[in-house]
Amino acid sequence: MISIVLVEPEGDMNIGMIARSMMNMDVENLVLVSPRTNHLSENARAFAVHAVPILEKASVVFSLDEALRGCDVSLAVTRRIGQWRQQDVFLPHWREVMSPYAGKKIALVFGREKSGLTNDEISRCDLVLTIPSSDVFPSLNLAQAVMTVLYEIYRTRWKSSHPSPYHTVKREEFQGMLAMIIETLETMGYFKTVPRERLEAYLRKLLYRMAPDETSAMIVKNLFRRIQGRLMALEKALERTDSSTPKDRP
């Protein structure tokens, strides 16, 4: 279970926006440490949109220690690099580094809009989590930082159920698609001038790179079937015209 801990947040709009992104990313538990604003204001609710229940259920506590009570592991989200780099977690390595803590109670601790977390607050957390960013302007807006961390965690779960972007077709259907294309080209006499084997090999590679799924293989196959049908119909019509008015042939 993930908790978002905000230390002394100042903007109600920010808190609302963060609640929204929490709901977007299936995280519910919001903890506010001595907030400097009303997290139930009209502004906060407007920015939360459908995530008002997250605001309403948020716990308000008076110290970071209180916020971290009961957590299995806490991460201070900051760009400040400690003396010993090994201790840091970079966000894109979340899966690799944090997998031993999957399913545990994890607190993600974010600092104030302007000044972030103090050194003392960072040292109260178990790990330091850093979002890699540009050297020219590394500091992210608070709500943007929360969104980014939540996305990385959501992404880890999402990718485990969607490991590949491709759902490629079975070989048989792939062959059927390619054969239909070749047959169509045959119908129109294409191989009178082009070597059939070479073109077929070339098209095969091109189509493999396209990585078609079942639907797209079927669409392509049917498309060529229609072209072939049309070609044959036209030729037949032409033959008829041919035999009746031979001189008009184009």
Added chain:
Amino acid sequence: MISIVLVEPEGDMNIGMIARSMMNMDVENLVLVSPRTNHLSENARAFAVHAVPILEKASVVFSLDEALRGCDVSLAVTRRIGQWRQQDVFLPHWREVMSPYAGKKIALVFGREKSGLTNDEISRCDLVLTIPSSDVFPSLNLAQAVMTVLYEIYRTRWKSSHPSPYHTVKREEFQGMLAMIIETLETMGYFKTVPRERLEAYLRKLLYRMAPDETSAMIVKNLFRRIQGRLMALEKALERTDSSTPKDRP
């Protein structure tokens, strides 16, 4: 080169926030299609912080076609799923799917805050890009959506130069660290009651799991060296006391 294209954005605060996240993620090119607000307002500048130059350099155009002119590939960022899923790109698959277009001019097209992109606008883009999100509240705030997409792209580049979160120590230094721990335990007579080989094998596994880098291996080694030194000094002191006042021995 990546461009962020915003279609009819309404909020100057949003545009400022987006400029900031672009600079955070090393993307410079902002294109506004018929903006409904002044992207150079005080509000926009305040939210952009150091990214005001991105606002100042932003191009303002009057149609999406104009915005996409000169792009090699354009992606409509939307959750709306087309009839044929194969055509969609899910954001976590960015690296796998978009690698053929690395270095090309890529336009990321985002719709209006409230109503997103129209079907016509989506169809003018080459691909549909979807950010996976919760079924209960899938729609992200505009600035949050831009941040998330920019992070995924930044992440792809970042990970190629930081493939592993671990910079593990050379075997020799790992052995040195383990040997120092064992030697220290030896000094204190630990192996009178505990089988040395079994403990050493156990500690080796534990330390491998910790995946120490050079610094942490050195720190651990030196820590035990100090413990050993202290143990030996105390024993020597005790011996001296022993021989002078034998009865006081604890």
